[in-house]
Amino acid sequence: MAFPKALQNIRVVDFSWVRAGPWATRWLGALGAEIVKIEWPETERGRLPSSTTPQGMETNLNTSGNFNDTNVNKKSITLNVRSPKGLEIAKRLISVSDIVIENFSSRVLQKWGLGYEELCKVKPDIVYVSMSGYGHTGRDHAFTTFGPVAQAVSGLTWQSGLPDAPPAGWGWSYMDDTGGMYGAMCALTGLYHRNMTGKGQHIDQSQMVSSVPLNGPALLDFTVNGRGTRRPGFPPGNRAHWPGTPLVDNYRGPTVAPHNAYRASPGGYNDWCTIVCHSDAEWRALEALMGLPQDPRFATASGRLAHQEDLDTLIESWTSTLGKYDIAERCQAAGIRALPVQSAEDRVENDPQLRHRGMYLPMTHPALGTHKVQNAPFKMSATPATNTLPSPMIGQHTRDIVEGLLGYSHNDLRAGYDDGTFWPVKRPRFSYQEEMLQ
């Protein structure tokens, strides 16, 4: 049965690059919008450098695995927007589109002659989402970010790690993923508002600023109680509270023990299992599961917190004899919150829940071949969000867009290749580009 798409007949002009912006438009595409990704090979960032090209395959603009996963559901046109002719074509595209989205530094689109006021002249109700590092207003708008910098400056990095050690931070660009989410959320919200009122707008999203509200309870503890986080025992690693330090809530949920990651058998790099008990009953169930007599020191929440080191040693002496999935299954069967630490391989190959839900489904890409691609973490009954296109090869859809959508002639297309509008004149072309010029 063919389902409709939530964003059918919506077109997005996508100037975004690297990761955060493309992660936003990936989802708009899964929801059914036509995503027209505007690229230029000389300034491209996201396809290259690639550290995810399969071993034995040539690394080029079309063989990054991570680019593929980040850019499914899109079409690609190569266009030199810095040339007057390219700019004119971009405007023609915008005039038949609903959303413009980009994640450049704060003044780039304006310098190209595509600031919000210009966009409005071309398409009065355009929804324009800028996803810059620091936003388009404020004294530091020219500062630049990557995920790790937004995470550092906003306080996210600081909240990850063991006390009295350097911050462990986040081992990836969490704020590229999450900045991307905010880009998509803003675009959808702006689109809903447009549909209801007929009015577009400029939405000024910032990767750095979007990080700050993710620290809400810690910020309120400071603005309300005057308590900062530069204090003994913070951050408390995987625990809810660090033994021997003042008993204060640490913003992850209730202050309980056990609340930790424990070594599992056979002791490999990712052989760990987390266990959390939110109540005396959950603890008693764990104690029974471990085959231990009831220990009066651990009978109460405060007792377990006071004797957390002994408690954790005891639990780990049990977990280290069992595999991480075995621990989780036994615990869950007894009503105890336990889940294994999962590597990427674990998630793709060993997680029965993700398999059941169809999280990783194969798609075929013309250069990369057939590989699993990540899917939406939600099921929509009327308008499922599904991956419909593999990531585009660079400029793969230039002819479709220029001739099919915008109504230029085939001679115009050829002329644009000759004068450097659609591809740098001296740069070798891919075979599919030669074919589209036939």
Add this chain to the structure above:
Amino acid sequence: MTCPLAGLRVLELANETGHFCGKLLGDLGADVVKIEPPGGEPCRGIGPFLDDVPHPDRGLPFWYYNTSKRGITLNLQTEDGRALFRRLAAGADIVLETFRPGYLASLGLDHESLRAENPGLIVCALTPFGQTGPWRDYLSSDLSHMAAGGEMASCGYDEADVPNAPPIAPGGGNAWHMGGHYAYMAIAAALVYRTMSGEGQLIDVSIHEACALTTESAIANYIYRGETLLRQTGRHHAPAPTARTQFRAKDGIYVTALISGGLNPRNVRSLADLMDRYGMAGDLKDPKYQDPAVIAENAARIIDGLLASFIASLPAEEVYRAGQGAGFTWGAVRAPEDLLKDEHLHDRGFWKTVEHPELGRSFVYPGEAAIFNGSPWSISRRAPLTGEHNLEIFVEELGLSRAELSVLRENGAI
């Protein structure tokens, strides 16, 4: 200017796993009515509390995640409670619920029957694992999601910094944020679809899947190259060790100082110019460092020697601002409380003063993630007190008499 979601009515039946999504809807202008069990949602009991005095109306996480909502109490285990809920659902646009799968159905309030009475209704069930599958009924916590979702496998320490360190779950409750973001996205898409079709729908969101999606390239590294990634102190996971990017400044605060594009001649020149302003360039101004081969030979000394010493000589904020001024994407590793001094955030009107009239006080709250120039995203009110709007909703809106309200209370329905 009206808020982007003005005119929408949301019924929120959410605990700590889902109230962030309701906050997003509320701060963006929807009329969110939070429905709690009599006595209040148990997550009101999570601290820290105002002045460290535990009370259901004083929990700061509850305050933060429940702005721009009104609150009523309703006991869905009573027939009166269910009847009132059905009346509310008949007039609602969105129901957001975080009950364990099957719970509402067991009360006769299954998603389909709610929608049968109100075809435009969007029902979003936001749960740890979704409505189906072998882990559907598993119990979880933020920590367990960070484990199974893959966050922990990517976060931790270099062996030199913390020997035998466990994988680390970043704090702050981000599993709930990840689920909330995707839930919001799905709801917003359903709203757009409804503007064209008039139809609502059911949305089944899995927090586990949201977390599993939020580890950047880790999945691609495995799928395309079969790689397992190493955890490294304060920087990206990687298949093999990479140069450190986190350095301790003079004030003991760390700085994230990554060199975008690596140590190429242009970056080395900029770095030398920046450090030279502080007399800390060492021999880096020597033209020989414009030769990539010489740079490569000296890379470890440039990073671990010169750059680390430069950063150690200045306060972190100064390194951050000087680095950004010189075109480097650097940042100070700030604690959340340091953000109150950030002038850029003040310029953007980020901080919001929220009144708590019952206390006769107002407090500063973090504001919105983005500026909507045509329809504001902004906190409209503090979190509701327990049952604060019972009179407003049940009497003024649904038309019950005060006497009926009293009877409902006496019988444990509200």
